[in-house]
Amino acid sequence: MQNRPASRAGPVARPGTSMSMAAGEFFNWADSSQPNNAGVGAARPGTRAQTAAPRTRIGTAAQSGGIPPRAQSRAQSRLGAAGGAVGGPRPPSVVARPVTQQGLAGVRSQSRAGVNRQVQDKSYYMGMLRAKINDLNREIDTLNKELERGNHDRDNFLIYEKRAEEAAMEIKSMQGKLADFNLLVDRMNTNSDLNAIQNDVSHLKDQNDMVAHEVDALFADRREKEEQIKQLEAELDSEKRRNQNLLNKLDQDARDRYSELKEMAEQVMEDARLKQQELEQLIQKKSDLEDELAVSPLKQEAMVLHERLAELQAKKEAIIEEINAEGTPEQQRERLLEKVKKDNEEIAAMQRQTDEIREKIEQYHEELRELDDEYEDQAGEKNEKYRELRQKEKQIDDFLDSFDINKAEEQERVERLHANVVKLLGHISRNWAQLDKTAVISGMDEYDLGGIGHGKMTEAKTAPELQEVHVRLQEELLKMDDMEEKAREELESLKIKIAEMDDEMGVFNDLDTLKESVEQKREGLQAERSRLETTVVEAREALKKLQAESTAIKAKLNENDAYQQVVNAEKKLQYVEQNNYALRETVEARSAETNVGPVKEQVLEMIANYNTTLVTLAATRVGSATRVAMANSPQQPY
Structure with missing residues (x-):
């Protein structure tokens, strides 16, 4: 098996397992005073030889036994002391180890490196993370318990608060009852x-x-x-x-103008508020001064003298100005003449300007009226024509869309009308036959009728009853004549409608020609629409231009003093005319209240008409009664 390096790539080799040192290495006690808190990538302390012996997989497996670093160091130290290993200094003796209550302890270094692990690998940090996580979990559990306890206390507080309110209400009611009882006891004690x-x-x-x-x-x-x-x-x-x-619908310029005006309004409101505060302060100061004056007669007298002094000073200044302005009598006469001439010239100039402005106003008004009339006439005619064309186009489109349905409905209607006509003709023929029989029966004499074996006519029939039957049959005959006339008229109208529908069907059978004509009308309407839209745009532009000119003219006129005077005079004239009209109506009302002649004539005329109506109604009633009596009188049968 091939050996592999015992450390990762880095400045200094570090062990690949959780063991602190490989087997056979010795701790350098002489260099134990150096700090050992370097992390990954830092130089390892000099606790072993300069060149680490290569490890094998067997050595790596042996290191995974989980021996603590200190125990391994102590074991290596003991091994080094017993075997006299070569390559490291002699470890300290037992005398150099301090004695504690728990026994011999290792030599403590001056730094904090002696209490931590020598190799801070993944398992070390995982252990630290687990410890921190456990601490956080315990803290979270503690906070959750405190939160639950707080919620419980809050619920209890709400319950206690509700109970306290109920108890307070009960105490209040009991206090009221106690006050009533105390009052009753006081009355009893006072022998009330x-x-x-x-x-x-x-x-x-x-x-x-x-x-x-x-x-x-x-x-x-x-x-x-x-x-x-x-x-x-x-x-x-x-x-x-x-x-x-x-x-939001306004344009940008209008919105900017609105914002400026809004800011100005806010500024004016702020100024008004400040002025109001200043006014209130001055009023308060005035009231304070008046209070001070009210309690001090000396100050009141001083104020009166001060006001009198101010009045005298103003009179003095006015007299001085008048003396300085008057000069000599000749100068006064010259100034007066110059002033009169100047005033006359100004009055004449203003009169000329007023006449010119009035003429221009009348001219502009006349032009505006003419333009408005022309625009209204043109726009009204064009709009009306455009609407009519659009309506006709819509009707044609609707008719073409619903032609098949309307055709089927009209055919069904024609069939129904044919059936109804046939039915009415049958009824008419039967009624004619019945009328013929009725005529034969009505022509019989009393003795012939007595021999007929009908159920309705017996020998007991009298002449008045037969007369009544005759009258009823005559009425039925008249009704049948009316029905026959109506049926003929309806038949004629149906024939006319059928002929018209046949003509229309003949027209609409040629759909190609109809579509071509409709398409031509549509193209003509589209062209007319385009022309009218162009005309409308031009008319609107002209109207806007005229409105702008009218607005400018009105603005100029509003700035002119002569025009303002004319407007004021017109308003006064209107006001005077309204007053005259009101006075005239009042005079007419007063005269109508005092003049009873027309009312008297009207009343007499109404009475005469009423009497005439009563006489006519009485005559009508007498004639009706006479006719009824004649109809009820017995007559001889035919």
Whole structure:
């Protein structure tokens, strides 16, 4: 078997197993003072020869017996001392070993390397990890127990808190009962009358009922207010969402403008808040000063004198300015003339500007009206024509899509109508035969009818009964005539409809021609649509341009003082006209209240019409009664 190296690749060879040293190696006690805490890849301490003997698989297997490093070191030391191994220094004697309570102990090094393993391999770190994991598990178990105990204590706390609340409520109720009993005992000790106590109890009960009703009313009012608040909050939220949606629909410039205005509004609100605070401070300061003045007559007198001094100072300055401004009489006359001339010139210029602006406004209004009328006429006609074409196209498409179904339905309807016509003709023929028989029967005399063996006509039939039968048969004959006329009319209409449907079927049998015509109409409609869309775009652009010009003109007019004066004058004129109209209506109402002539004539006319109606109704009723009496009177049979 071939030997393999005993260590991995690295600066210094290290054992490939958990054993600290190979068999036959000796611990270098002289160098035991050097630190031995190097990890993987660091230099091993000088505990063996410079060149490690190669290991075999047998040696590796022998090392896997799990002998601790210290025991192996002690065994190697004993072997070295007994056999006098070559290649290492003599180990220390028993005298050099310190004596402890447990016996002889090894020489402790000055560093911490003596208490750790010499080889920190995988098993060493696995053991350390297991120990740490066990510590963590124990700590987790401890924390879980503390958590469970805390949850249990919390549950107990909630239970105890609930019990404490119940006990507090019970104590409160018992305190109320105790107060009632104490009051009752006091009344008994003061020899109060039982009726007085009962009156007090009833009075208190009424007060409690009143307070309970007030509390219920307040609670209902509160609920109503809360509902109103919720409704207002919902409306406010909806308005906010609607405003946000409108803001999102705006373009970027409008949103930027909105943001700027919002910031300006917030700044203005902040300034207003600061001014309000300053105003409140000044008001507070004023109230403080007024309080101080109220308690000090001397300060009040000083304030009055100070105000009088300020008034006199203002009068003095006004007089000085007036004296300085007036000058000599000639200067005053010249200034007055110049001012009058200047005012007249300004008035004339303003009048001319006002006339020019009014003419321009009227001209612009006239142009706008003409443009609006033209645009509305064109747009209305084109839109109406476009809608009609689209509707016709839709009707044609629907008709082509449902042609087969409609054709089958119409054929079924025609068949049903044919069957119905045949049935009606059969009924008519049978009724004609029955009418002929009825005519023969009605032409018989009383003696002939007495001999007929029908079940309905017997010898006991009288002349009035036969007359009644005759009238009923005549009515049935008239009904049959009406039915025959209706059947003829319906038959004629059905024939006309059948002819129309035959014509339509002849038209729609040629589907290729129909499709070509429909396709031509569709192409024409598409071309018309394109032309109308182009016209609409051009009209919209022109409208936007005109609106922009109108807006600019309105802005210029709003900036003009003369236009503002004209607008104000027009508003005053409208207000005066409204007042005149209201006054005119008031005068007419007053005159209508005092003038009863038209009302009197109207009432008399209504009374005359009512009397005429009553006379007509009475005459109609008399005629109806006469006809009924004549019909009920006995007549001779035919």
